Amino acid sequence: MSQKSNLKTNPDACPLASKCGGCQLQNMTYPRQLKWKQARVEILLREFGRPGRIIGMDNPLHYRNKVQAAFGRTRAGKIISGVYQSGTHRIVNVDSCMTEDETADRIIVDIRNMLPGFRIWVYDEDKRTGWLRHVLVKRGFSSGEVMVVLVAASGRFPMKKKFVSKLLEMHPEITTLILNINAKDTNLVLGDREEVLYGKGYIVDTLCGLEFAVSAKSFYQINPVQCEKLYAKAVEYASLTPDSVVIDAYCGIGTIGLAAAKYAGTVIGAELNPDAVKDAVSNAKRNNIKNARFYCADAGDFMEQMAAAGETADAVFMDPPRSGSSRKFLSSLIKMKPGRVVYISCNPETQARDLRILIKGGYKVEKITPVDMFPFTNHVETVVLITRVRAIIRTN
Numbered sequence: 367m368s369q370k371s372n373l374k375t376n377p378d379a380c381p382l383a384s385k386c387g388g389c390q391l392q393n394m395t396y397p398r399q400l401k402w403k404q405a406r407v408e409i410l411l412r413e414f415g416r417p418g419r420i421i422g423m424d425n426p427l428h429y430r431n432k433v434q435a436a437f438g439r440t441r442a443g444k445i446i447s448g449v450y451q452s453g454t455h456r457i458v459n460v461d462s463c464m465t466e467d468e469t470a471d472r473i474i475v476d477i478r479n480m481l482p483g484f485r486i487w488v489y490d491e492d493k494r495t496g497w498l499r500h501v502l503v504k505r506g507f508s509s510g511e512v513m514v515v516l517v518a519a520s521g522r523f524p525m526k527k528k529f530v531s532k533l534l535e536m537h538p539e540i541t542t543l544i545l546n547i548n549a550k551d552t553n554l555v556l557g558d559r560e561e562v563l564y565g566k567g568y569i570v571d572t573l574c575g576l577e578f579a580v581s582a583k584s585f586y587q588i589n590p591v592q593c594e595k596l597y598a599k600a601v602e603y604a605s606l607t608p609d610s611v612v613i614d615a616y617c618g619i620g621t622i623g624l625a626a627a628k629y630a631g632t633v634i635g636a637e638l639n640p641d642a643v644k645d646a647v648s649n650a651k652r653n654n655i656k657n658a659r660f661y662c663a664d665a666g667d668f669m670e671q672m673a674a675a676g677e678t679a680d681a682v683f684m685d686p687p688r689s690g691s692s693r694k695f696l697s698s699l700i701k702m703k704p705g706r707v708v709y710i711s712c713n714p715e716t717q718a719r720d721l722r723i724l725i726k727g728g729y730k731v732e733k734i735t736p737v738d739m740f741p742f743t744n745h746v747e748t749v750v751l752i753t754r755v756r757a758i759i760r761t762n
């Protein structure tokens with residue numbers, strides 16, 4: 367093989383690639399994927415300066431700590447479990463995946479193999495018959511705790527005790543097992559009701575030296591190894607001092623703000639999802655962090671109220687969803703005049719749009735670092751440091 371093609375072609379390419387479609391870059395070696403992502407950020411954020419070198423993984427395989435498998439049958443009646451083919455509701459049978467945690471994959475395959483012996487029927491989305499819909503596994507990479515969630519169409523589980531003891535015997539690493547009931551005709555995986563079959567109903571994991579409790583429903587970063595590097599870069603960019611006032615906007619379960627709390631005076635988090643806010647508050651308590659508080663609000667409304675009340679902050683972390691931030695958020699931020707803004711984004715296109723608004727409002731882009739959060743996929747994450755340069759405020 368020539369050197370050039372060797373660089374392009376991944377000898378370990380996934381056999382399911384053409385059916386699954388989840389790993390758009392899986393035909394490239396990892397160094398090549400990083401080059402591809404670096405070039406993409408350089409193009410999309412070119413007007414703001416040259417990005418630093420992308421932070422990649424030392425070992426990019428099996429990085430996902432959360433694996434979700436849909437269960438179904440082939441036309442011939444064979445039970446299958448895995449991912450939906452990109453853009454369809456057809457299940458691609460997966461035994462192992464190069465992005466997924468290997469323990470999780472083994473548990474899912476063993477559950478699939480156990481079903482006939484326990485006369486468990488898999489759910490049929492069209493006929494709305496059968497029982498088992500999905501299996502979700504979350505593993506704490508640093509704690510080793512493992513949660514398995516069986517998502518079923520009803521709470522009736524005839525051979526429950528036997529099933530639970532057989533599964534635990536095969537996988538003693540499972541620390542909690544949950545039955546989640548989802549009787550609805552919906553694309554959402556999890557239903558509202560759950561029954562804890564074994565263990566405490568959640569796992570605890572350590573991230574950035576802090577403990578986080580993760581339940582079936584709570585949001586948790588799926589690549590903890592890269593997440594720690596991303597947050598470390600964000601905290602470095604914020605240049606905090608013991609009396610800094612810091613806003614963590616779009617804070618989720620509070621991970622960035624809590625990681626920054628020990629370097630700052632006060633941390634104020636804002637997040638729309640009430641469950642995530644509850645998790646943020648209890649995560650602060652769990653880690654005995656007393657200088658962080660969290661509000662359930664639209665980040666734009668929250669910033670507007672802060673600005674109207676004459677409040678200010680030294681640094682603002684913002685980590686909005688793919689659609690980017692809102693005009694209201696950005697114009698209130700400009701009014702509040704924080705010295706440093708650290709903008710984390712999973713979509714450089716909306717980030718570029720928002721950065722243009724901040725620049726008009728008196729800010730300049732200082733540093734850009736891409737981080738590879740999702741190897742083998744075409745997703746890119748960037749962390750950008752923006753600092754205030756002048757007093758003139760123009761928000762249009």
Ligand code: SAH
Pocket residue numbers: 585587615616617618619620621622636637638639642663664665666685686687
């Ligand atoms: N900073 C967190 C979460 C980032 S994901 C972390 O690193 O884990 C983006 C978050 O923005 C999600 O938790 C989502 O619920 C929240 N969100 C979406 N729209 C929002 C809005 N308008 N106001 C506040 N939060 C919002």
